[in-house]
Amino acid sequence: MSSLFDPLLVVILLLNLFVLGASRLRAVIGASALQGVCLGILTITAHAEITLEVIAVAVVAVAVKAVVIPRLLYKAMRDVAIVRDVEPLIGLIPSLVIGALGTTFSVIFSQTLPLVAAQQGSLILPSSFATVLTGCVVLTTRRKAITQVVGYLILENGIFIMGLALLDAMPFLVEVGVLLDLFVAIFVMAIIINHVSREFASTDAAELTALKE
């Protein structure tokens, strides 16, 4: 692993916190796109030898996470004509605090895991857990359906990072599979949001309470 690795992971952690603290929708989507770019670079730096498959995966990752999906989201944002604000349920400062606590928690948890020597000091696992937690927090505490999609995106980013940690064990097919899964899920969500907004004139997930008895 080259020396770009750890700084990139730190950038990803910072982007997590940015997503938690930002109040404008465009910023949030842009941050997740930037995370995608970082992940693409990470893929290349993570592999010891750079083969064609590695470059292919990195390019696809950047394409899907940084280009296609954010464009989908921007388009959805325009079509739905919503207020371009993240509407949080618990306030931005508390979200930030939770994000920070989550990152700390991830670091502690990684220390307690019985890791291989090569991975002991690395930041991969903490950043993976932290990203997953961030995604969960966004999913839980944001009202709008689009922000929930972004939260899911960040969740998948975290899983992707974990995949990089298991590089020797994880065949390429799985990495590509994760990307495909992400793509399909986001696609479906975008369609659903479109339909929901058309049917109910609102994509406020807090109003979708038909499941309550």
Next chain:
Amino acid sequence: MTLADLAQVIAKVVVILVVPPFLLGVIARTKARMAGRVGPPLLQPYHDLRKLFAKDSVLSSTTTWVFLAGPAVALVGALVAAALVPVGDGRALWAFDGDFIALAYVLGLSRFFTMAAALDTGSSFEGMGAAREATFACLAEPAFILGLLAIARATGTLSLSSFLGPALAHQWSVAGASLVLVAAGLLLVLLAENSRIPVDDPGTHLELTMIHEVMVLDHGGPLLGVILYGAATKLFVFAALLVRIVIPLDHPAWLVWAAFLAGLVAVAIAIGVIESTMARLRLPHVPALLLSGCLFCALAIVLLVR
């Protein structure tokens, strides 16, 4: 098969076919005598049968083949039952292990079709008879089976011809109390199954009091003749069982036969006496009577098994 055996078989067949209506005549005569009347001739039932078979029939337009099957199956069932019961010298025409259960079920087959024929007429009266018959059969059957089981347990065999034979004579001295209880229970079953007082009154035609009589209201002419004959045979079957339990002789042959026939007449006279001296029980009390029959037989088993 020797000549003596062949003679026995023929004698049994003749007795089974000929004697049953005579028992009805004896009962009628006894009741008349006890009421201070002269009463009909002893052979009157035969004349009745001959008269009935000569008549035309009137069949209800509601009825179907089941109406005709009722008397047919009742008769066949009664005759097969008579073939299974020890007659005369203590052996039945046909004996095998467990034949007492077959006896109960063949009579059950007759009962099934008699009740179906009653329901076939579409009359509430006959339906009522069938319902009552069904209810009381549910109580009489366990008593019957328990009584015979007690004797089976006492003698250790499973065929009517064996456990109502010589082994039973010995049991009277060993387990007399149980056998008295069994005889009492089987007497109650006889009264219930053959529609005698105190369970049913064969001479009445009032709605409140009929069970068997009412089931055959629409059968007339030859059909009624068949039913009458079948009922007589059924009475013969139960009476034969009772006689063999009380008089389980084995030899010499002429004494056994004489005792058997005399016993049958005695049972008929006893029925006549019971019918003359007792009134019919109110219907809600009949289950209690039959249940006591069950309990007699159950108690007999408990006493034997102890």
Next chain:
Amino acid sequence: MIGCLIAVAVLLASAALALLAGRHGRAPTVIAAVGTAIAAGVALPGAIDALTGAAPVELVVTWAPPIDQLRFGLDPLSAFFVIPLAVLGVICGIYGAFYLDDQRARRWLAAPACFYNVLVAAMLLVLLARDAIGLLVGWEVMTFASYFLVVFDHAQLEVRQAGWVYLVASHLGLACMLCSFLLLGGHGLGFGDMRSHPPGGATAVVAGVLGLVGFGVKAGIVPVHVWLPEAHAAAPSHVSALMSGIMIKLGLYGILRTITFVGPALPWGPVLLGLGVTGALVGIALALYQRDLKRALAYSSVENIGIILIGLGVGLWGAENDHPAVAALGMCGGLFHIWSHVIMKGLMFLGAGSLLHGAGTRDLEQLGGLARRMPRTSALLVLGGVAIAALPPLAGFAGEWLIYLGLAHGGTEAAPGSGLLLLFAVAAMATVGVMAVLCFVRLIGIGLLGQPRSGAAARAHESGGGLLGPIAVLAAAVIAMPFVWPLLLGALEPVIEQVTLARPDTAIVRQTLAPIAILGGVLWVGVGIAMVAIRRLVRRRRAAETWGCGYLAPTARMQYSGASFAEGIHRLLPRLLRARITARPSADLFPSPGQLSADRQDPFTRAAYEPLLDRGARRFGQLRWVQQGLLHVYILYIVLAVVVVVAIVSLRDYWVLP
């Protein structure tokens, strides 16, 4: 055995084809019926081979861990159940094709056709499985396929509720079965492993009881039978026939398997005998006053399962206590009664279906007079009624006869304590027999005879050959069985040997069956002659209205109804088993309006299950606040759960290491 596997494949393929045939008129049901017929034809020779002692063939399929291997094969016990499954499966399949035919314009018939074949395939799979996983998978598929068949008429509320009860009961049973297998499968989940490593002591008892309860739910053992009347009454008639005929016998198959695994740790003989007597008495008592024809038949199934258990129980008792005659008679009786009940119940349910098809209702109080309007269906139903009431000369009597003799032999030979119980069991069976006669005379007499009690019955029309043909085949089997059985005894020996671990002495069974065959012949000949003679005697006849001792104008409403017929015995039943009747009679001297309603709910549901479940529902209702309906809250629950688990796992080291 290969034949059976091919049969499973054929059934599944025809099910898929039927689905694809979709909306094209009769095609789906025809494809499914043809598939069933081919499958039965292919499966039967293999099963017969397995019963007559051919070498067992096993198919091993490797799977991913943790299952590793799935084994399929036929041993005599399985083959014994495959034969009636094949026979009844094809007959009900053909019947079903005709039965549903007149609904093909309104309903999508490919679904029931497909699910029927899947059901038969799943039942075959359950019988072919030689390890617990295969059996459970087949069981679950069987449950779901039959559920979808049961709720075919899902437009009616009772049908939906019946399906729900069935699903819940089946899965509770499955849970018990699963626990039982897990307890027995310490050394591997294959049947061979479970058999050669029986557990000891308390584990065996718990596993045996759980297996008995789990399989007992499917078999319809009292008190876990409450789903049976609901589901079997709600399903279409050919499905009811299949379910009541063979599916509940798979519960018995499971119990017999559990007995082979658990062994003598539990006193199986007395347990099965006790359950059998209870089930028989309760089943027939509840069947007596049912108003719905199919519900009454379902309760009769409960009763017959009780009788089969009595037979198996006394057979096992005989095997344990060294009475070879009792063992042979009891086991043969129980096994024969399984086969005869498959045919008889199939006959009755298919006949009831034909009745429903012709008269449009299965409410006993609205039927009547059908013997003139539907003569062939009525004749077959009368035959079936006589058979199920276990009267000679038909199949039902022969099976019970062997059980009776097993009990009687045991009762007369055994020690005082057990002898007494066996003798009282005989009396109980005799009572059950008489009550069965009452029940079926009621169903036949009120339903078929007399005058029609409603317009629908008056307008009834006879069913076509497609419905009557299968019923006639079953009727022929019912007539022929008592004569054929002495020849089939050899086939039962390996089955009994597998369960009781001792070769049975079937000579005494043959000896016992011979008089019954003769009795049957005598009765048939006698009744034939008597009917001919009587027809001659009543040659000079004229028709008139029913005399009824002088009623001038009888009407259909004056006839005895089903409720009146059963009232006498109903009053004698224990209070628990009776229907709940609320009556407000007219209090005046002169006729004024009165009111009566009868609630015929199953007394076990009314007294035990419903109050228990209601109380449970109220308690759990207090936890409703957990369900907020908001997506965020649900994701929060997931996240919290993950965090808690992670914390526990990571902090566990700190607890352990000081």
